[in-house]
Amino acid sequence: MIYGFPGKNDPIDQADIVETCPVLTLTEFDLERVEPPQIKVSSCRVIVLTQTCDLANGKVSTVTVAVVHDAHALVEQGFLKLADIRGPIRSGRVFGWYFLPSRREFGLSEMIVDLRQLHSIRLDLLTALCQREQRLGRLLSPDREHLAKHFADTFSRIGLPEPYETES
C-alpha cells in the first residue's frame, strides 16, 4: 500500500497530501515601496516535506510544502509527453520532479510533485485544512523516504560545467 488515509484529527506528518492549500505568489513589487506589493493567493494541492521528527516534536510552526500537479493536466497543457511520465519521471530520474501513482478508488490521479515550487505554510492552517477533510492521503514508508531522498538529492547535487573527458 503506497498511501495511507489518516483521520481528520490526526496530526500533520511528512508526505501528507493536502488539497485547497492557499499558496502565495508575489506578482508585483514596487522597489521604492510606494505602492503595496501585489500578492496572488492560489488554492492548490501540496505535499508536506518537513521532516517527521520536527513535526512530531512540535518544533516548527511553519511547514515546507511542494506543489503537486495532476500529471495528465501537464500533458494536456503540453508541458510533458506521456512517454516522459512513463519513462524517466516515473523512475525517479529527473531532479526536482517526483511521480506519485494513482489510486482512483481514493480519488488520487497520477501526480507529479514539483520540488522546485516550494512554499512555507503555517502549521495551524494545514491542520485546519485536514480537520475540514482536505487531506487526500499520506505517502507511506518506504515511498515517503524515497520522496525525501529525491528532495534532498535535488538540492544537494553539484553539477559540473562540463562532463569529464575520456581517452576513448
Next chain:
Amino acid sequence: MGVSLVEALGDVELKTGQVYRCQVKGRWIELRVLTPNELQPSGRYDESDVMLDPWVEFPLLASGITVAGEFGSLPTPDVPEIAADEDAL
C-alpha cells in the same frame, strides 16, 4: 525453481562471434557472442542510470485572487533545540 540466464547459459558451449537462434516456449531467441574487440557489457553506457535535469518549468498557479499586501517584519523563527555541550559545562 527458476534459473538466471547466466546460469542457464553456463552449461552451453558457445563460440565467439557466432549468432545462435532457437525457439524456447514458443518464442524465438537470438543470442550473439561478442568478440573481445566489441563493447563489453560492463563498459556499456546505460542510459537508464543517468539522472536528468528538468527541461521545462511547470506552470505557476494560474487561478487565484490577487490582493494588496503590506510591508512588515518577518515572524519570529522557530528556535531549534540545541543540546547542551558537555565541554561548556
